[in-house]
Every structure is written in structure tokens, then in C-alpha cells.
Amino acid sequence: ADFSGTGVWRYESALPLSSGVTTQEGATPLYEVPRLEDEVGVETLRIKHEGMNPTGSFKDRGMTVGVAVARELGVGRLACASTGNTSAALAAYGSRAGMETLVLLPAGKVAAGKVAQAALHGARILEVDGNFDACLDVVKELAERGEAYLLNSLNPFRLEGQKTIGLEIMEAFEADYGPFPDRIVLPVGNAGNTAALYKAFRELLQAGAIDREDVPKLTGVQAEGAAPMVEAIEAGADEVQRWETVETRATAIRIGNPVNAPKALPGIRETGGTAVAVSDEQITDAQRDLAREGVGVEPASAASLAGLRKLRGQGVVGDDERVACLTTGHLLKDPDAAAAAGADPEPVPADTDGVLSHLVGDR
Ligand code: F0G
Numbered sequence: 001a002d003f004s005g006t007g008v009w010r011y012e013s014a015l016p017l018s019s020g021v022t023t024q025e026g027a028t029p030l031y032e033v034p035r036l037e038d039e040v041g042v043e044t045l046r047i048k049h050e051g052m053n054p055t056g057s058f059k060d061r062g063m064t065v066g067v068a069v070a071r072e073l074g075v076g077r078l079a080c081a082s083t084g085n086t087s088a089a090l091a092a093y094g095s096r097a098g099m100e101t102l103v104l105l106p107a108g109k110v111a112a113g114k115v116a117q118a119a120l121h122g123a124r125i126l127e128v129d130g131n132f133d134a135c136l137d138v139v140k141e142l143a144e145r146g147e148a149y150l151l152n153s154l155n156p157f158r159l160e161g162q163k164t165i166g167l168e169i170m171e172a173f174e175a176d177y178g179p180f181p182d183r184i185v186l187p188v189g190n191a192g193n194t195a196a197l198y199k200a201f202r203e204l205l206q207a208g209a210i211d212r213e214d215v216p217k218l219t220g221v222q223a224e225g226a227a228p229m230v231e232a233i234e235a236g237a238d239e240v241q242r243w244e245t246v247e248t249r250a251t252a253i254r255i256g257n258p259v260n261a262p263k264a265l266p267g268i269r270e271t272g273g274t275a276v277a278v279s280d281e282q283i284t285d286a287q288r289d290l291a292r293e294g295v296g297v298e299p300a301s302a303a304s305l306a307g308l309r310k311l312r313g314q315g316v317v318g319d320d321e322r323v324a325c326l327t328t329g330h331l332l333k334d335p336d337a338a339a340a341a342g343a344d345p346e347p348v349p350a351d352t353d354g355v356l357s358h359l360v361g362d363r
Pocket residue numbers: 057081082083084085086087153187188189190191192193194252253298300301328329
């Protein structure tokens with residue numbers, strides 16, 4: 001079958017190639033969440049769930065382009081540093097392209113589902129005694145020495161694919177609700193998505209497809225224990241200072257050196273957006289509340305809703321706003337976090353009367 005022209009590849013004219021190494025990524029749902037919309041108190045709230053991509057995160061949109069470019073170039077070995085999702089996507093797309101893949105993971109800090117994916121899709125997994133930023137330092141040097149082709153979000157072709165998140169959101173809002181969203185709220189780690197969305201909006205502007213006032217305010221959310229971008233935005237600084245020590249339950253965004261900050265900071269500022277830090281408790285609350293509306297996301301993804309709540313509480317977000325929250329990865333990526341945040345199983349005997357008396361015991 002020919003899948004060119006579907007999902008990410010529907011936006012072929014905005015991409016550097018006309019087709020890629022594909023498992024039909026993109027075209028993710030934009031969910032209505034009426035109870036959360038009421039509770040947060042905004043005009044419109046929609047959840048763009050990137051966890052519904054083939055490997056369960058937005059990384060597939062980048063890899064379908066990035067791995068295709070690598071194949072065109074005829075490189076030998078693909079590599080990335082990862083908090084997990086990038087490694088799962090690279091392993092899948094690299095294998096699909098028949099290429100060798102190497103992933104460097106911070107030992108003990110990657111959610112179980114992600115390691116399982118990287119392993120089964122056939123990547124060689126190197127567990128590094130250090131955090132994500134240290135892993136990326138090594139991969140960058142491997143690439144500089146010509147030992148591997150880098151597929152982290154420093155690779156511009158990855159961000160080309162990730163632009164399609166913004167294109168889909170703009171199209172869907174226009175088609176379903178009329179106006180474009182006032183604001184897009186997203187979790188920030190390396191700030192690749194922030195940079196990619198900003199580029200998508202600039203290109204839409206240049207093409208005359210939207211006006212300046214149509215550009216959504218890019219609003220980044222980090223975990224309090226890993227918030228160098230928030231620090232820079234609050235200080236009005238032009239550069240982000242690397243945090244050497246980072247910690248958060250949202251391991252996907254446990255990052256102290258957001259390498260796309262030079263592209264992302266102007267995006268946040270020039271769209272009139274902002275950045276905010278949220279606690280692990282706020283993240284878990286948001287993850288649970290999204291799940292109770294049927295939307296299963298991993299902790300880092302729930303940061304977007306947690307950040308929106310905080311900014312709404314501060315009055316930074318108005319009650320008249322139309323907002324899209326990006327949820328970047330699927331609930332099953334981190335089964336341990338999901339189990340810890342959810343209800344405990346209740347032991348019952350294997351007979352109906354026993355089950356009924358257990359349920360009656362509730363009253
Ligand atoms: N959400 C999830 C679920 C992620 O996996 C990541 C990044 C982000 C948000 C942050 O996105 O870097 O564009 O700001 N994960 C990378 C990885 C670092 O290795 O999987 P960003």
C-alpha cells in the first residue's frame with residue numbers, strides 16, 4: 001500500500017522529502033474534555049494526544065522524516081540519547097529502514113515501557129551512568145567524530161516532521177470551531193516541539209495562510225525539578241543556564257540543558273506565550289484527571305494540563321481563551337507511574353456472593 005499523503009506525509013509540501021520511512025504516524029486525535037474545560041474555566045479546551053502515534057509518542061513524526069533522510073544520506077549507524085521515547089521511536093523506525101541503531105539511556109531513569117520498546121525493536125541499548133544531558137553530550141561527540149548519525153531533536157529534519165503537530169492543530173480548530181487556538185500549552189524538555197511549532201507558524205505566516213494575530217501563544221511547561229527554560233523566561237534572559245542536577249517523576253522531561261532553547265525562547269516570547277513550572281504532585285493530579293476523562297497519558301504529558309491550571313489560577317490565561325494542550329506520550333509508556341497514581345486492586349474471593357458482599361461492604 002502507498003501511505004504517502006497520509007498522516008505526517010499529508011503535509012509533504014512542508015517537508016524536506018516527499019515520502020519517508022513510515023508506520024502511518026500523525027493524524028492524532030484532538031479530544032474534547034468537557035469536564036476539564038469547565039473545571040479549568042476556559043472557552044475551549046482540547047487535548048492533542050500524541051500518545052496515539054505508532055510507538056506512543058510524538059517522536060514518530062520526527063523519525064519518519066529523520067530516518068528517511070539518514071537512509072538517503074547512506075549513513076552507517078543511527079544514534080540518540082534519550083529519556084526513553086526517542087529511543088523507542090528510533091529503534092522502530094531504524095529497524096524498519098534496516099539500519100543499525102544505538103541508544104544511550106540514563107541508567108535507572110527511563111520508564112519501563114520505553115526500554116521494552118527499544119529492546120524489542122532491536123536497538124543496541126547503552127545504559128549510561130549519568131543523566132540525559134550527559135548521554136546527549138556523548139552522542140553529539142560520537143556524531144562529530146563520524147561514528148554515528150544523530151537523531152536527537154538537534155537534528156533539524158526531526159523538527160520538520162514535528163511541525164505537523166502544529167499544522168494539524170491549526171487545521172482542526174479552523175475546521176471544527178472556526179477560530180484558531182489562542183494558546184498551545186506543551187511540556188518542555190529539550191524544547192524541540194516548541195521550536196518546531198514556532199517554525200510551523202512562521203511558515204504559515206509567510207505563506208499567507210494565517211495572519212499575525214492568528215499565531216497561538218506558545219506556552220511551555222516544565223517540572224519544578226528540571227526547569228531551566230522557565231528560569232530563563234522569568235529572568236528575561238537570552239540564554240538558558242544548564243542545570244546540572246535535575247529530578248522529577250516525569251522522567252521524559254528530566255532534562256537540565258534544553259538544547260533547542262536558542263530556537264524555542266524566541267518562539268515563546270514572540271508569540272506572547274510564557275513558561276511555567278509545576279510540581280510532581282500537580283503533574284500526577286493532572287495525569288489522573290485526564291485519565292478520568294478517558295485520556296491516558298504519561299506523567300510528562302500531563303504537565304501541559306497542570307501548567308494550564310496554574311496559569312489560569314494566576315489569571316495569566318483568561319476565561320475567554322481557546323486552548324490546545326499537547327499530551328506527548330501514552331499512559332502505557334510508564335506503567336509504574338500509572339499504577340502508583342491510580343486505584344489499588346482489591347482482593348476478593350472467586351465466587352459471586354463473596355464479590356457481592358465485598359461490594360456491599362463499601363456502603
Ligand atoms: N514529553 C515527552 C513524553 C517526551 O518524551 C519528551 C522528550 C518531551 C515531552 C519533551 O519534548 O524535548 O521537544 O521539549 N523526550 C526526549 C526523549 C528527550 O529522549 O524521549 P521536547
